[in-house]
Amino acid sequence: ETGVTQSPTHLIKTRGQQVTLRCSSQSGHNTVSWYQQALGQGPQFIFQYYREEENGRGNFPPRFSGLQFPNYSSELNVNALELDDSALYLCASSSSSGGWYEQYFGPGTRLTVT
Amino acid sequence: AQRVTQPEKLLSVFKGAPVELKCNYSYSGSPELFWYVQYSRQRLQLLLRHISRESIKGFTADLNKGETSFHLKKPFAQEEDSAMYYCALSGRKTGGYQKVTFGTGTKLQVIP
Numbered sequence: 001e002t003g004v005t006q007s008p009t010h011l012i013k014t015r016g017q018q019v020t021l022r023c024s025s026q027s028g029h030n031t032v033s034w035y036q037q038a039l040g041q042g043p044q045f046i047f048q049y050y051r052e053e054e055n056g057r058g059n060f061p062p063r064f065s066g067l068q069f070p071n072y073s074s075e076l077n078v079n080a081l082e083l084d085d086s087a088l089y090l091c092a093s094s095s096s097s098g099g100w101y102e103q104y105f106g107p108g109t110r111l112t113v114t
Numbered sequence: 115a116q117r118v119t120q121p122e123k124l125l126s127v128f129k130g131a132p133v134e135l136k137c138n139y140s141y142s143g144s145p146e147l148f149w150y151v152q153y154s155r156q157r158l159q160l161l162l163r164h165i166s167r168e169s170i171k172g173f174t175a176d177l178n179k180g181e182t183s184f185h186l187k188k189p190f191a192q193e194e195d196s197a198m199y200y201c202a203l204s205g206r207k208t209g210g211y212q213k214v215t216f217g218t219g220t221k222l223q224v225i226p
Contacts, residue, residue: 107157
């Protein structure tokens with residue numbers, strides 16, 4: 001069984017640029033959630049993808065968007081980067097079978113916006 | 115709206131002393147509560163959830179709906195318990211959507 005992987009590990013971008021972060025979900029998981037974790041804060045929910053569609057979103061602007069592919073891997077895209085977007089971005093995968101699905105987290109991508 | 119509050123950023127205890135990490139929540143309904151842990155250089159992982167009512171690594175947590183609390187407890191702290199602990203809440207799922215709200219975390223430091 002393969003765990004959740006994320007790429008890249010670290011990324012430095014300039015304000016105004018666009019970025020794409022990638023996540024491979026754990027084998028057998030069909031749901032992916034993305035979180036933003038600013039320094040000293042807990043993870044904040046960005047959105048969740050299930051069967052290639054966004055089915056829930058937190059308080060993040062539309063410039064945060066995502067995709068989920070048929071193999072359940074996912075991308076997080078952020079346009080028009082701002083300095084406050086600097087954070088650790090976490091991906092978590094889960095399976096929708098059963099009443100509640102435990103989330104398995106990836107190691108994160110550290111994004112720095114200068 | 116759902117909110118999770120962890121009032122302590124840092125909790126330092128001596129090895130063998132009891133541990134209590136505080137968590138209070140706000141949610142209009144019946145939430146599911148969890149504790150996640152992040153050890154140094156490791157990824158975030160689920161420690162326990164209130165529905166399971168189980169003890170993991172000696173830790174327990176009881177949901178107190180009257181006080182809207184879900185404190186994490188362990189009678190005797192071990193050095194390997196040193197980590198970052200996050201309390202989290204999941205509201206009712208609608209259409210398969212599960213939003214999890216995390217607290218800001220408490221760093222537990224166990225002093226040898």
